[in-house]
Amino acid sequence: MASSTTNARDLEQIVRDGLSTLVFAFGFKTGIVDAFTEIQQPCTAKELSEKAGKKLRYTQEWLGCMVAAGIVTITDDEKYSLPHDKTQLKIWGHNAAAITILSEMIPKLEEATKLDGPKGYGYYEPVLHWIDVYRSSEALQDWNQRLLLPVMNLKQGNAFAILDIGCGFGKHSREVAKLYPCSKITAIDMDQFSIDNAKKELTKSGLKNIEYICLKGGQLPDEWANKFDFVIINDVLHDSYEVDEILEGIKRVLKPDGFAAAYDPAVSSYHKKVINDATAQYFLPFSLFQCLPVSSMGPNEGLGIGWGYERRKQKIKEHGFRVVQVGDKDIDAIQEGIVFQKM
């Protein structure tokens, strides 16, 4: 008899937490949370409403929601505190605000899920802006230390030709350019709006070692053959509808001793392995609303984050690459990065 695994949780509690998240997001988006961090705590509802520039009665109701949820604390004499670190409030407030953006996409998603509906849809601009803020300088620097430097250290020196495929607004490539001032970064994205944004920010940054080009990852030019020491492809493969073309392109443009590194959320391809998994709980909703619809726009079935680590690794191998272990993490363990070389 087939065995079944249950991860049933208290549905009512999940919904209550979701509602609290929405109210927290509202406070973050409208400046109540900011006002709270700037005011002397504990404070009265009136003091907070005046600081935030909001009506007292609405502020009281917001506070009620947050006290009930355990996010805000209250003293016996009815004064309120928000006992969380400012940086954490900023990070999780921004994350909570994603729910409001995803909610706006419900009509599009509803159409795409219909049997006779469209295959998917393109990027929703507010999502791209949301990602840009999510990629804070601090987060990117930490990411570079943990995930990029161990890969870059596989080659001697610091003057590399680096290709960033699917650079988005280009924040990450600018951090890499700062880290490797003697290297030349070519950063491409198929989305003109993203490249325009990246170019604008590049001018402001004064960096001279990046070039942004609007180009599809599946159409890398022939003259780039054997040109790059490193190819970085961050948060792109699972969004793409041309993974085969991108991987074939990487094979052409990577130097024989070069390394490619593809990063996607560390989620398994198998639902049995995502039970109670925090990474899957966090990322799969973004996939349902944005990554899967975007990657469904090509001739094949969409990928999305649910495509998962195991199938992603398999696809890379099928294109004739050798997957390289970096550090002591076994390549069979679910992880964000897959580093690979030409055979």
Ligand SMILES: C[S@@+](CC[C@H](N)C(=O)[O-])C[C@H]1O[C@@H](n2cnc3c(N)ncnc32)[C@H](O)[C@@H]1O
């Ligand atoms: C989730 S964003 C990631 C952006 C950036 N790499 C980062 O980590 O912040 C995915 C980006 O990949 C781009 N993209 C998706 N498929 C692509 C393709 N086939 N060729 C080029 N860019 C692609 C999208 O336009 C989008 O900007």
